[in-house]
Amino acid sequence: MKPVLLPLAVCAAFALAGCAGTSSTSRPTAAQLSSTSYETLYLGANGQVVSKTTQAGKRQEQGYWKGTGMTGAPSIVIDLSAQEAYFYKGGQLAGMSPVSTGREGYNTPTGNFHIIQKNPNHVSNLYGNFVDDSGKVVEANISSRDRAPAGAHFEGAPMPYFMRVTGAVGMHQGFLPGVPDSHGCIRMPKEMAQIFFENAPLGTPVRISH
Numbered sequence: 001m002k003p004v005l006l007p008l009a010v011c012a013a014f015a016l017a018g019c020a021g022t023s024s025t026s027r028p029t030a031a032q033l034s035s036t037s038y039e040t041l042y043l044g045a046n047g048q049v050v051s052k053t054t055q056a057g058k059r060q061e062q063g064y065w066k067g068t069g070m071t072g073a074p075s076i077v078i079d080l081s082a083q084e085a086y087f088y089k090g091g092q093l094a095g096m097s098p099v100s101t102g103r104e105g106y107n108t109p110t111g112n113f114h115i116i117q118k119n120p121n122h123v124s125n126l127y128g129n130f131v132d133d134s135g136k137v138v139e140a141n142i143s144s145r146d147r148a149p150a151g152a153h154f155e156g157a158p159m160p161y162f163m164r165v166t167g168a169v170g171m172h173q174g175f176l177p178g179v180p181d182s183h184g185c186i187r188m189p190k191e192m193a194q195i196f197f198e199n200a201p202l203g204t205p206v207r208i209s210h
Contacts, residue, residue: 063192067094067199074200076171078186078208080108083179085171085186087196094199097192100176102169102184108208109184113165115204120197122162122172127183131155159185161197165206171196 065087072090079086080101087095102108130139130152138152148154164170165186173194174187181187186208188196 063095063097063189065095065192065195067195070094075205076196076200076207078108078171078206079210080110080180080208081210085188085192085196087199089199095192095195097188097196098176099171100174100179100181100187102182103180106183108180108182108186109166109169110208110210111166113206113208115163115165115200115202115206117162117164117170118197118200118202119162120160122159122170123156124159125156126168128154128156160190161188161193163197163200165208171206 067087067089070089070092072088072092074094075088075091077086077088078084078099078101083099083101085097085099086093087097126144127141128144129137129141130146130148131137132152138149139146144154144156159170159172159174162170162172169184169186171186171188171193173190174182174185176187176189
């Protein structure tokens with residue numbers, strides 16, 4: 001059973017968790033980013049409520065962009081430990097976005113990569129849902145390799161503003177629970193995914209590290 005997210009700010013709402021070399025620049029200091037922590041409650045498989053304090057959960061709406069008008073070669077740094085992505089222009093920080101990267105067993109690869117494909121309307125051919133002919137979800141968050149129930153077929157998960165960096169892994173718009181949760185991709189909020197997509201041409205260097 002996947003954990004259910006219960007942010008305290010909207011404790012009445014429930015959301016299911018699920019998916020899919022740069023210049024030597026320094027990361028922003030703590031003073032540059034909000035230091036406010038945020039408590040998120042998860043309903044575990046055993047029915048117990050698990051509490052986790054996370055800055056990424058709070059910063060889902062605190063990504064920022066100050067790169068308009070900035071010049072210089074673009075580059076992106078993904079910090080897996082901080083669950084944040086930093087966009088640089090000419091070695092200067094242009095923006096930041098919270099991310100959700102690969103969960104245990106689907107770890108996001110580390111290393112130096114480049115954006116090798118871009119598609120604003122990408123749909124996964126690996127992960128998604130089984131739906132019936134009316135479009136109703138019969139089974140959610142499955143692999144295309146799973147066996148479909150009778151009368152159902154696979155429908156890939158939408159991955160808007162997809163920027164492939166290696167293999168099946170890329171940056172794209174997606175759900176951010178405040179912790180690593182994807183099948184290896186780097187999920188971003190819609191606004192920041194669109195900004196990164198529009199400012200990162202093919203060939204943009206991407207460094208992924210802890």
